[in-house]
Amino acid sequence: MKEKNNTNRMPRVAFRTLGCRVNQYETQLMREQLEPICRLVDDEADIYVINTCAVTALSERKSRQLISRVRRNGRPVKVLVTGCMAQATGKEIAKMEGVDIVFDNGLKTQIKTIVDRSLTRERGYLSAPTQKGWERETIRRQTGRVRAFLKVQDGCNSACSFCRVTQLRGSTQSKPIAIAKKEACQLVTNGYPEIILTGINLAQYGDDLPSTDLPSLLVSLLEIDGLRRLRLGSIDSHGITDELISLFAADSRACPHFHIPLQSGADRILAAMRRGYDTAFYRSRITQIKEMLDDATFGTDLIVGFPGETEEEFTRTCTLIEEIGFVNLHIFRYSSRPGTAAALFPSQVSETEKSSRSKILNDLACKERARIKRSFLGKKEEILVEGRSHDGRWRGYTRGYIDTHLIDEPAGIKEGELVTTWLTRMHTKTDRSDQQQEFLLGVSEHKRNE
Known part of the structure; x- marks a missing residue:
């Protein structure tokens, strides 16, 4: 129903996200919480929520540039800042010109309240303890993607000499298996054939829970009907146990790419x-x-x-x-x-x-x-179709995370489908930053059998 005046219409909210997959997951979490009360847009927003990163000096500089950029469109907007840079220097960021509210990572599940507070012209820095309420930290989909991230862990118990994560994310906290499985089931029901497990330190999953570890989580998730692929995000070497590798060897749905x-x-x-x-x-x-x-x-x-x-x-x-x-x-x-x-x-x-x-x-x-x-040339691989490439070909990734473009146009193909493909040759191009990029070209098995 069309609003009669601007004072009653739903506020338009846009997100800007920097950094890791955990940040991307948390942006999706905030989007879903705002859907009932806001209109989510890409640009021309009334409110910008900037989910920052502070892992390197460069990422922090990009975060600050992004905060400044959203104020340059000439329109009065609210700017809300969160993420790891907000966690590190929240009080300082709150003093930046044009910033309305800065809030800690632990308050991302409170985004509806924070948006309401910004609309009443409240300003300042909001902090919170890092303890998780995992029941509230689940998503139903991954906007703009055919693969869904599933955050199962936060924080880190390590103390690498170069890293601020322990300062910014606290000690390791693991999502209970029952909650993670319920969330994964919802993602599969909503049409996501592949789920990517992610966390700040995935190798520490279960360290804070009784009788829980990463292999037991994978066993539970692989019981889900309709799950076609399960992939690990970045994982430290001490998390690569023989038991974990055996699970990948026993089930082809577990994608054998290890970062x-x-x-x-x-x-x-x-x-x-x-x-x-x-x-x-x-x-x-x-x-x-x-x-x-x-x-x-x-x-x-x-x-x-x-x-x-x-x-x-x-x-x-x-x-x-x-x-x-x-x-x-x-x-x-x-x-x-x-x-x-x-x-x-x-x-x-x-x-x-x-x-x-x-x-x-x-x-x-x-x-x-x-x-x-x-x-991999000459081999038969299954690719998950993610969309069209710049030259119009269907493209996707193999189980081993090899970027592959289809030469042919299989009938009825669409995003999110798994297509068996014969990898025939490699193509190389230079991207906008003058970096060389290689991808494989393949022919669908249907076309090969014609």
Whole structure:
């Protein structure tokens, strides 16, 4: 029903999200809570909710730029800021020109109340304890995606010397299996064939609950009728147990792609980072996966220019990357974060050297990514269709997270379908940032059999 005047109409709310999958999940959580009382839009909003990130200095700078940008459209708008940067420097952000309310991560489930308070012209910083009320932290869908994130864990009990997560997210908290399964069932019922488990430190899932761990969660979720794929988000190496790998070997719905942060290939640097493992342990986990899963693929995170990192130690990282072979490699230049131990370490690496090492790793990543993808040519893989590519082809990802575009146009195909595909050749293009991107071209099994 059309409103007669602007004073009674539903406020228009737009979200802007930076950072990890947990943040993306939490934005979806807030969207669903606002749906009954607001009109959700992409632009031209009355209220902007900015879900920030503070994992690196760059992400924090982007968050601040985003806050400033939404004020530049010439219209009077409310600006609400949350996320990890809000958690870290909320009182400071609340003083920024044009910011109305800043609220902690723990208040995201209270977004309806916060929006109401902003409409009464309330301003300031709202804080909250980090203890979870998991019953309220569930979603029904993932806007704009055919795969759904399922947040099952928050916080971290580790104390990496470069990281602020423990400060910003608190200690580890795990979503009980019964609540996670009910949420997953709802996502499957709503048409999501693939669920991606995510958390701040997924390897610590269950550490705070009796008789609960990640394998027991997977066993429960794989009991769900209609679930076609289950995928892990980023998981530290100590979470890769033999029991977990066996579950992937026993059920083809468990997608064999493992994103396992490495951070450095030098043991001295790993010790300084307080990562809790060495390269021998990391290799052992990769080796065990490869022995039990022929089609496994790997991703990782790396930090270049950590304080004291020598050229020799950087070379060891490059050697280990080539040895293992990663289809996805996220490279971060070390940035000093307030309140972390590494911020006080001597022998800080220059920005010029960080940039040089980052380029070397990017070039190596492109070479390794292409090598791994070429190894799948001639194989039959199942892809989950996610939409059209820029050139109009249907595209999606294999179980091993290989980006694949269909050459043919199978009759009746639509987003969210699983299509058996023969991978025939590799195509390379350069993206807008001059980075080389490779994807495989495939022919659907239906077309091949014609």
